[in-house]
Amino acid sequence: MTGPQGISAPLVYVSARRPKWSAAKGAIAVIEVPHIDLPRKLLVSEWGPIATDETLRNPVLSATLLGPKLDKARKAGVLGVIAVWRDIAPDNALGQYLPFTQPYHDIPAVWVAGDEGAKVVAAARSGQLATLVLDATLHPDTRTDTVWAVSPGTSPEETILLITHSDGTNGVEENGHLGMLALARHAVAQPHRRSYVFVLTTGHLRIPAVSKHGQATSTWLEAHPEMWKGEAGQARAVAGIAIEHLGALGDTENTSIGSYSLETTPEPELLYATSREVHDIVAPLWRDIGAGDRRIVAPGPVIHFGEGEPLFERKIPAVALVTAPQYLLALRDADTITHVDLDAMVKQVESFRDLLDAFDATDTAAFGPVVSRSVFAKFSALLQLMQILSKAKK
Structure with a gap:
């Protein structure tokens, strides 16, 4: 300042x-x-x-x-x-x-x-x-809350974690809570086997202030091992769902003439499945939103984007939506044009609803092992990344 x-x-x-x-x-x-x-x-x-x-x-x-x-x-x-x-x-x-x-x-x-x-x-x-001039005010020791709730299952020793974050910069970056509320209504409308744990984590855009390692949800997981870790007296999380950036519209940039504009079609989805078995559950249930790219990906050799990352690091099989148009972290006024395709959002929420039902009905072993990144794959990717970055700085 x-x-x-x-x-x-x-x-x-x-x-x-x-x-x-x-x-x-x-x-x-x-x-x-x-x-x-x-x-x-x-x-x-x-x-x-x-x-x-x-x-x-x-x-x-x-x-x-x-x-x-x-x-x-x-x-x-x-x-x-x-x-x-x-x-x-x-x-x-x-x-x-x-x-x-x-x-x-x-x-x-x-x-x-x-x-x-x-x-x-x-x-x-x-x-x-x-x-x-950079005039600003610091507010030290400010507290913000992670909000979480449980829809109890008939077999509460097993849980399914549903994650999003509660802070963002625009209507795409911060809209996962809409999907969470829809799934919460669905959860309480009927009995389910596993307990569903809904977590709206704080600090997604202030990760260093709330987490020692990993995305902000890491802090909630460390504070509540009884909801997922599966040790003596603790429930075990058999699967997870992370919901972010629903209905994101695409954007187009032409750097040669310095133009940038919003598209009228959805951005291709970045949808993770962290095991082959989870991929096979997701693939037939995930609706086509008309984005032109329906690939379900695995975490890369270096990084897993978004709040699904803490689940991946703890080997909890999961699916995570973290679509990333270029404006994702841009501050946008409430009166500017919306960046959300409502039809695409509805289809994604309906897909998550069907996945939640499928996860609840799936035997624990059928989720499969979470994919591991080998040391060689990490080293090779980091080496390539360093070479690209070094060349870009010339």
Whole structure:
């Protein structure tokens, strides 16, 4: 934070390839961050044939993987940082709440793109003086609540976990609770064998503040082992469902002319199944929303996106919807055009309802073992990722 008066200091250009933050000591550092495509195979795995030429593009990836190391800048005595986002349409960069997986670094930093970004780079290369204003207020020790409830089953020693998060930036990022409420109504309308545990976890966009490792749901799981762990006196979670980003519309970006627009058709779904057996349960039940891509994927060699990740890490067989259009983390005003296709949302919620019934009727052993990522696969993917990122910084 700078306070309303801001900070005035020279602009110093810092190379992204090997940032020498000490060169900007007592100044405002300017660093370029490329917006890049990444091979799909490094981010998700396939239960079927792999299409090796496919790529994924999302501001979450470039901001998280290539964004400035603010802790190093602050330790070097840099007064502030301006990250210039390259190769991204300004309307796509607008309002992006990124990166959201880092703690507070106690150094003012802002992002710019498009023509403004080019002006800032030019000013930094010529050492011009600038004033950076980032006026904000911290609210330390603020408490937020994870809300959870149980619909008891006739065999409460086994549970099915239903997960979403309760914070978000727009009507797609934060709409999983609508699916949860629909499934809760379905649960209480009829008897079911397993107990259903509904969890609306807090802190999804403040992960470092609520979790020591993994997504925010990790904290709830560690606090309530009696609902899932299966040790003496504890219920065992036989399966899980994670619901996020229902009915997401697609978007289109043309970086050559700097255009960005919302589509009228749904975004291709990112739908995980963490075991082959879960995949086989999901495949015939999942409705086609008309997005043009109905593949059900496995967690990639490096990461499992979204709040289904804590279930995966604890070997709880699960299905997780975490569709990720480029605007997913962008702040959007309530009066702007909706990004949700209601028909697609309804189909997805109906699919989850049918999956919940199917999971309740499935024998425990039939969920199969959660897929494991080998050390070699992780190392190979990380090596490829490092090479891509290094090349992008040139």
